[in-house]
Amino acid sequence: MAAPTIIDELADFSACDCSDALVKLGVAGGGFLPGPSMWSPQRQEGTTKVIGRAYTVRYALLSSAEDKVPVHYIDTIPQGAAVVISAPSTIPNAVYGGLMSTRAQASGAAGTIVHGRVRDLHEHRALGYPVFASDVGTVSPYENAKVVAVNQKLELVSEYGTTIVEPGDIVVADIDGVVVIPRSVEDQIIPLMIRQTQADAKVAESIKAGMTFVEASKKHRV
Amino acid sequence: MAAPTIIDELADFSACDCSDALVKLGVAGGGFLPGPSMWSPQRQEGTTKVIGRAYTVRYALLSSAEDKVPVHYIDTIPQGAAVVISAPSTIPNAVYGGLMSTRAQASGAAGTIVHGRVRDLHEHRALGYPVFASDVGTVSPYENAKVVAVNQKLELVSEYGTTIVEPGDIVVADIDGVVVIPRSVEDQIIPLMIRQTQADAKVAESIKAGMTFVEASKKHRV
Amino acid sequence: MAAPTIIDELADFSACDCSDALVKLGVAGGGFLPGPSMWSPQRQEGTTKVIGRAYTVRYALLSSAEDKVPVHYIDTIPQGAAVVISAPSTIPNAVYGGLMSTRAQASGAAGTIVHGRVRDLHEHRALGYPVFASDVGTVSPYENAKVVAVNQKLELVSEYGTTIVEPGDIVVADIDGVVVIPRSVEDQIIPLMIRQTQADAKVAESIKAGMTFVEASKKHRV
Numbered sequence: 001m002a003a004p005t006i007i008d009e010l011a012d013f014s015a016c017d018c019s020d021a022l023v024k025l026g027v028a029g030g031g032f033l034p035g036p037s038m039w040s041p042q043r044q045e046g047t048t049k050v051i052g053r054a055y056t057v058r059y060a061l062l063s064s065a066e067d068k069v070p071v072h073y074i075d076t077i078p079q080g081a082a083v084v085i086s087a088p089s090t091i092p093n094a095v096y097g098g099l100m101s102t103r104a105q106a107s108g109a110a111g112t113i114v115h116g117r118v119r120d121l122h123e124h125r126a127l128g129y130p131v132f133a134s135d136v137g138t139v140s141p142y143e144n145a146k147v148v149a150v151n152q153k154l155e156l157v158s159e160y161g162t163t164i165v166e167p168g169d170i171v172v173a174d175i176d177g178v179v180v181i182p183r184s185v186e187d188q189i190i191p192l193m194i195r196q197t198q199a200d201a202k203v204a205e206s207i208k209a210g211m212t213f214v215e216a217s218k219k220h221r222v
Numbered sequence: 223m224a225a226p227t228i229i230d231e232l233a234d235f236s237a238c239d240c241s242d243a244l245v246k247l248g249v250a251g252g253g254f255l256p257g258p259s260m261w262s263p264q265r266q267e268g269t270t271k272v273i274g275r276a277y278t279v280r281y282a283l284l285s286s287a288e289d290k291v292p293v294h295y296i297d298t299i300p301q302g303a304a305v306v307i308s309a310p311s312t313i314p315n316a317v318y319g320g321l322m323s324t325r326a327q328a329s330g331a332a333g334t335i336v337h338g339r340v341r342d343l344h345e346h347r348a349l350g351y352p353v354f355a356s357d358v359g360t361v362s363p364y365e366n367a368k369v370v371a372v373n374q375k376l377e378l379v380s381e382y383g384t385t386i387v388e389p390g391d392i393v394v395a396d397i398d399g400v401v402v403i404p405r406s407v408e409d410q411i412i413p414l415m416i417r418q419t420q421a422d423a424k425v426a427e428s429i430k431a432g433m434t435f436v437e438a439s440k441k442h443r444v
Numbered sequence: 445m446a447a448p449t450i451i452d453e454l455a456d457f458s459a460c461d462c463s464d465a466l467v468k469l470g471v472a473g474g475g476f477l478p479g480p481s482m483w484s485p486q487r488q489e490g491t492t493k494v495i496g497r498a499y500t501v502r503y504a505l506l507s508s509a510e511d512k513v514p515v516h517y518i519d520t521i522p523q524g525a526a527v528v529i530s531a532p533s534t535i536p537n538a539v540y541g542g543l544m545s546t547r548a549q550a551s552g553a554a555g556t557i558v559h560g561r562v563r564d565l566h567e568h569r570a571l572g573y574p575v576f577a578s579d580v581g582t583v584s585p586y587e588n589a590k591v592v593a594v595n596q597k598l599e600l601v602s603e604y605g606t607t608i609v610e611p612g613d614i615v616v617a618d619i620d621g622v623v624v625i626p627r628s629v630e631d632q633i634i635p636l637m638i639r640q641t642q643a644d645a646k647v648a649e650s651i652k653a654g655m656t657f658v659e660a661s662k663k664h665r666v
Contacts, residue, residue: 016541016563019582030583034536037580043266044487044565044580075434092256092382094398097238102426103435119238121266121397136259136266138241138399139252160536175565176538177582204546212519213547265488297656314478314604316620319460324648325657341460343488343619358481358488360463360621361474 006186007080010051010172013193015179018172021192025185033165033178034158036113040101040124040131050111050130050173052082054165054180058149059087059095059116059141066148073150074100079108082171086154087116091144094137098123105129113171113178115156132173195222228392228408229302232273235415237394237401243414247407255387255400256380258335262323262346262353272333272352272395274304276387276402280371281309281317281338281363288370295372296322301330304393308376309338313366316359320345327351335393335400337378354395417444450614450630451524454495457637459616459623465636469629477609477622478602480557484545484568484575494555494574494617496526498609498624502593503531503539503560503585510592517594518544523552526615530598531560535588538581542567549573557615557622559600576617639666 010018019030038044057073060066077083083104087095096112098120104112111130117137118124124131151167163180165171170181181189199221206216232240241252260266279295282288299305305326309317318334320342326334333352339359340346346353373389385402387393392403403411421443428438454462463474482488501517504510521527527548531539540556542564548556555574561581562568568575595611607624609615614625625633643665650660 014564014566015582016538016584020584023583023587028587029536030587032536032581032583034581047566072434072436075436090382092251092254092380094238099422099425099429099435102429106429106432119398120236122236122269136398137254137256138237138401139245139254140238140242143245143250143252158536160534176563176580179582200543203543207543207546207550210550212516213543214516214519294656294658297658312604314473314476314602316460321644321647321651321657324651328651328654341620342458344458344491358620359476359478360459360623361467361476362460362464365467365472365474 006170006190007051009190010170011049013197015172015174015176017193017197018179018181018189020196021189022179022181022185024192025188027182027185029163031179031181033156033163033180034160035115035134036132036178038175039118039121039133039136041128044175046175048130048174050082050113050132050171052080052110052171054084054167054169054171055081056151056154056165056167057083057085057147058152058154059085059145060148061088061091062144062146064148068146068148069150073147074103077104077107077109080110082110083112084154084165084171085112085114085116086156087114088145089157092117092137093139093141093144094119095141095145096133097140101127101129101131111173113173132178228412229273231412232392232394233271235419237396237398239415239419240394240401240403240411242418243411244403244407246414247410249404249407251385253401253403255378255385255402256382257337257356258354258400260397261340261343261355261358263350266397268397270352270396272304272335272354272393274302274332274393276306276389276391276393277303278373278376278387278389279305279307279369280374280376281307281367282370283310283313284366284368286370290368290370291372295369296325299326299329299331302332304332305334306376306387306393307334307336307338308378309336310367311379314339314359315361315363315366316341317363317367318355319362323349323351323353333395335395354400450634451495453634454614454616457641459618459620461637461641462616462623462625462633464640465633466625466629468636469632471626471629473607475623475625477600477607477624478604479559479578480576480622482619483562483565483577483580485572488619490619492574492618494526494557494576494615496524496554496615498528498611498613498615499525500595500598500609500611501527501529501591502596502598503529503589504592505532505535506588506590508592512590512592513594517591518547521548521551521553524554526554527556528598528609528615529556529558529560530600531558532589533601536561536581537583537585537588538563539585539589540577541584545571545573545575555617557617576622
C-alpha cells in the first residue's frame, strides 16, 4: 500500500487551517485567493473540498497580441488536478461552462477554480462537480477572449493585490474560500495544522465548559 | 388552438442558450445584463425562469429635475410582463418590496428584475414570485428616489458598459442571470438554439463515453 | 413578571419595518448599514433575527499608531449584546472565526455583525449562532490587524457614505440586512411600526382580492 501523499493528508484540514499554517510559515496573505467562492455542487454550503495540484489556464482579450494556444486545454487535464482559470477582468463573459466540467470530470480533475465568471450552473451541479468562481453569467467567452497560456504562472489581481499561482502548487478550496500553497513550503504545513487544530478543539471545549477564551488559549496553545 | 408564441417556445431554453444565439446574431455581449441575480423564489437555486416582454420603470433621485410620473407603475403592468426596474446607483435604498410583488403577481406578471436593491425577501418567497436584483436592503425608496419614466428605454450601467432595455424587448432570466433579447432579432433565435442545444447534448454524451471535447465537437457540431 | 423591554417588542418586526419607522423619524438612510448580510445559521435564508444592543470592536492595521487594547474583547461581551466589529477595508483578512462565536454564544450574545470578512462558516453554522458579514475568507487577522477600540463609536464606510454605530445602539439584523437604531429615537419606533405593519397587511389582503395598490393604500393607510 502506497504511503499517503500530501494530497491525501490535506483531506483532514480546511482552507482556513491551511491559511493558519501558511501565515506561520511567513507566506504573505496566508495563501488566500480573494474572489472565487463555491458555486457547485452547492452555493457556499456543504463539505465539498477541492484539493489538487494547479493546472493553470489563462484567457486574454481577443485583441491581445498573444497567440491562442493550439490545443484545447480541456483535453489535457492531469488526473486529480485543480483546474485554475484566469479571465480578463474587463469583460463579463463566463469563460467556463457545463461541457468543460463534463470533460474535466471525465479526466478525473478534482475541481475547477475560475478567477472570473462561469455559466451553466445547473450542469455543474447535476454532475456534482466542484466549481468555484467570482460570479456567474450567461455569455460564452468566444466573442471576447482566447486561451493564451496553459500551465504557466498566473498572476490573479484583486482589490487587495496580486496572488500568484504556479503550475503544480497545491490548491485547497472549500466553503470559506480558495488557498494556494506554494510548493516551497508544502512539506512543512501538515504538522503545523495537526498541532493547531488539536489545540483549537480543546480551546472550543473549554470555552463551552465556561472558560474565557484567553484562559482556554493559555491552557491549550503552546 | 393558438400557435405557440415565442414566449412559449423560449420555455425550452436557458438564459445561456439565448446568449449563445445572440452572439451568433452579432448582438454585442450576448444580451447579458450584468448585476441582477435570482433572489426569489430561491437564491440562485432551482428551475425558475422569467420569460416576458419588458415593462420598464425608471427611478431617479428625488433631487432630479425630471417629474415624477402621475400614475403608480405597479397598477398598470400588462399580463405576462417582465417588470424591469432601474434604480440610481448612488443610493442604497431598496426600490422594490413585498407589496409590489403582491400587486405584480395579481396582474399576472412573469417576474421582476431590479437593477438595484430589493427588500422584504420573505414576502417575495412566500408568494413564490420571481425577483431578480443586484442586492438586498431594508430602506424604502421614498426618502431618496421617485419614478420618472414608465415604458421608456432603460440604459443600465455596469462596470462593463451600458445595457439597453427597450419596452417590449423579451427578457429571459434564470439561475445564471438576465438576458435581454432585442426585438430586431427575436424571430431568429429559436432555430439557432434548437441546433446548438441538440449538438451540445450529443457532445456531452460523447465526452462521458470517453471522447475528447475537440473530437466530440467535431463530430456533433457543424 | 417584568414588563417587556424594547428588545422583546422588536421581535415582532423586521429590519425593513425598523427602517420604515426610522425614515419617518427623520433618520437619514433609515438606519441601514450597507455591506454585511446573513452568513449563519444560513446564507440569507430563514427567520433568524439578531436584536441586541451594540457592543463595538474596532480593528486597525498593525501599522496603525493606535495601541492594541490590553484585554481580549471576546471575554467581556454583555449578555444579549449584538457584537459589531469593524475591520480595515484594505486587507482581505477574516477578523472573526469559529472560536469567537463559541465564546460569544457562551456569553449569551445575540449575534455578531462584521463589517469585513469572517471565516470558519461551518463552525458558526454548527453552533446555530447568527453571524452577519460583508464576505468570507480563510486568513486570520493576526498578521495584519489588531483591536484598538472596544465599546467606542464606529464609523463604518461604504460606497454610499458612513454609518455610525454608538455602543448601546440597538441593532436589528435579518435576511434583508442590518439596521442601526439611534438611541435618541428608539422609544418612538414601536407604535409607528405597529401602525404600518397592520396597514400593510390589509393592503396586501385587498390587492390579493383584486384591488389596485393605489386604492388599497388609500383605503388602509391614513
